[in-house]
Amino acid sequence: MQTHFGPGRISKDGFLGEDSRHIHDIIQEDQRILSSLGWTSERIADRLQFFIDEGKKGLEGKVSVGKCIVCVRWDRGMVPCPFNEPGLHPKIVATVFSPAQKREIRYSQLSVHLIRRHSFFGGKGSVFRLEPKTVLEITDIRFESNERKSG
């Protein structure tokens, strides 16, 4: 299975970056960080999905969502899950920028699935790697009542 995470299989650069750890070790470490922050993978995925859903409305233009500026790009085509789970994920990439912090996160629709279903945030140095703490810091807006369970 680990080969599906490598470069050129599902995506150009793959999902592991320069991280030489086993996937299970990557997951375990991020789970430990999440627990220390008092969050779950599902709640993070909800938050990320919310920004995708709001950003889609801009048809690739920038959309203000709370204190963030979101830009969602949606290309034609679908990608499979590297964990071999049945189902396909649209080629959507979201950029969530915090003007106050002058920082941004960038992730795909597949990232949301990988976090929700597999608690996998990507290997260190991978293109769509998300640091759980950074996600919470950048996307800190009050939208819990709008959270969705899709993704």
Added chain:
Amino acid sequence: MMDEIILTVAVLGGINAVLSVILVIAERFFANYGECTITINQDKTLKVTGGSSLLSALNSQKIFLPSACGGRGTCAYCKCKITEGAGTVLPTESALLSQQELQDRVRLACQVKVKSDLSIQISEALFQIKEFEAEVVLLKDLTYDIKLLRLHLLRPEEIHFTPGQYIQLQNKPYPKVREIVSRAYSIASPNDETKNIDLMIRLVPEGICTTWVHHHLQEGERVIFTGPMGNFYLREGTGEIIMVAGGSGMAPMVSLLSELARIKSQRKITYFFGAVSKKDLFYVEEMNRFEKEIPHFTFVPALSQPDPDDVWDGERGLITTPLDAYLKKMDTPKAQGYLCGSPGMLNACIKTMNNNGITSDRIFYDPFA
């Protein structure tokens, strides 16, 4: 102690080696399906060696079903009806097949292994799909993320297609990427130009094939593609043609407009092109040329978020804004919609058209989304 470790490693290694040999032998004898017959449309028969996927077996006989995922069972383009010999539907297929398709015995050719004789039904149009070798004669930037790729056909030397159709381009391996995939791109040139085709290719984040085109492919290189494919083409009618596109969705529209110019169409045609800012706008001069060549053609570009230094007196807002305003003023019962662009734009435009009386049966787009 050390002796025991070495002995254990040696024994385990030996067991592994024996098991590997058994597996190879088993595959040779037990997974040997011999020669199988594939009957197509109760008419043509092919003899193939069993064991490969139906998609590969057909490809080996130069019958190309559409496929954009390299046989991974993700794009679902290779659907075909298998009336005999397919076995049970795999979990990798079921998510991509509707209830009706399952009842109609539609399967994904890339997931069905040829283990016995098969009877299949495919569209006669698929026999027209060929594999081409071509040379890159032009590769230039249209915008910061869209390139124009012109291919000169070498073998066969000519292609015959319907404006609006697409081809599937194969990448070559490049650093870090050893896998060969094929991706669908609409033809952007007129169909009376049979020796060259133009493609417009937008760089997709993390895209295997688009990265190859943008960062590795060079003029003078030879490439392989299959085609033509697709059911996006001009329909008969007398009502207005409403085109909407964004980004590289421009490609099939150029081909359609070339055809409308060639036949000197008298239909009213309005083409809405959505871009974020002026840096996303291209082919404006070509559109102005079409406005002179096609009697009732109007090009309506719209910028959703012009940059501060963009000089722009055209339409502003999401492409659905001028589209909605325009449709509200026109009589739509006979109008046809032709769309190409991102899935998000397609969804928004279909909704706008439906809300203004253009029913879905009169809205056309390629479903390779």
